[in-house]
Amino acid sequence: MSKTRELAIESYFQKVNFENKLVNFYKGKKILVIGGAGAIGSNLVFMLSELVGAKGTIYVLDNLSTNKLHQAIDFPNLSNVLFAKGDIKNDQDLKRFFREDIDFIFHLAAFFANQNSIDYPESSANTDIIGLIKLLDLSILSKIKKFIYASSGCSIYGSYGKMPLKEDFISMHLTTPYQINKMAGEMYCNFYHHHYGLDVVNCRFFNSFGPGEVPGQYRNVIPNFIYWSMNGIPIPITGSGNETRDFTYVLDLVQGLIKSCFSNETSGKSFNLAAGKETKIIKVKEKIDILLGIRNKVKFKSVRRWDTKKRLLASINLAKKTFGYNPIMSFDEGLSHNIDWFIENREIIDDATDFPPGMSSAIR
16 A cells, blocks of 8 residues: 555544544454445555454455456555455355355445446446345345445435435435435345344445545546646536535545444444535636646536536434544545545556546546
8 A cells, every 4th residue: 555545544543533442343353345445445444454453354355347457556455454356246256255254244346336327237237236135145144243335325315305415315316327226225225124134234425535546437526637637638527617516535434434333323224424515516626726736727518417416415413423423534635635645656547547538427
């Protein structure tokens, strides 16, 4: 793992100051992280590795599909972390881990994200629904103590929710297969909780950003903006640029995942994990310009047909009240860490990034 990222995680770990009960809870545990080589997953793996200690083990399964090199980018090389390349749709890949007496599962893998699911809806459903069902079945058979499902607040609430978005509201006005699959995923998790007694928690992520995510045709706004800016490519913005998103630093999401698994009050429930603040898309571009010391051009594009959300803002009161979720990273500081990571790892990021002609979801 790069020095910039390691120092950022260690600094965050000290600031968040997990209570002793939580630290003792994780010591010696065996944990499976599905999708553990991704941006959120690899940060989670590093922090869990610290918590479980030398007598615990973090198992990681990932198909490495998120970049064109099909490699784990800047993944932590730690003695208590065991990585295997594999796919949740493959029974053999899954079963090898369920012989290991796993305590908890963090399921972060997905066929990411909206435009990708529109282009390949069948592949999206096979990963996000069939793969999830396989995991849930094996979790019941193996008596997994807790199953944390990475849902999406950007999906569950549809296009017309009242801001700030609260967990008791959901929408059936979903505009992509990815959104539909995330809704179905929560429903399947709830079914396995009610019917089989599986201890499940649905964590609804909002607009994650931070070190670890490589840009690409189906990736998020911030890594793509940084990449284009560093390479002198005008920034394509769909809409007016005044649209808002609830950008959440990746380690704040990791904090929420860790605390939700520890809490006895989360079983069978859904929680927003977000910053609880709105930021305009155009402001993101301007802040990147300032941090890089440049002034890049903007190319405004028509809004994509599926992208109907003018605003996104999450209420995080339920997570705060239930398990003490407390996002501590400001957007500006998180963005600065993100850019530092890009600069340190620029060569491998350039090699892994792919924007095939005519396929970029940012300009379609």
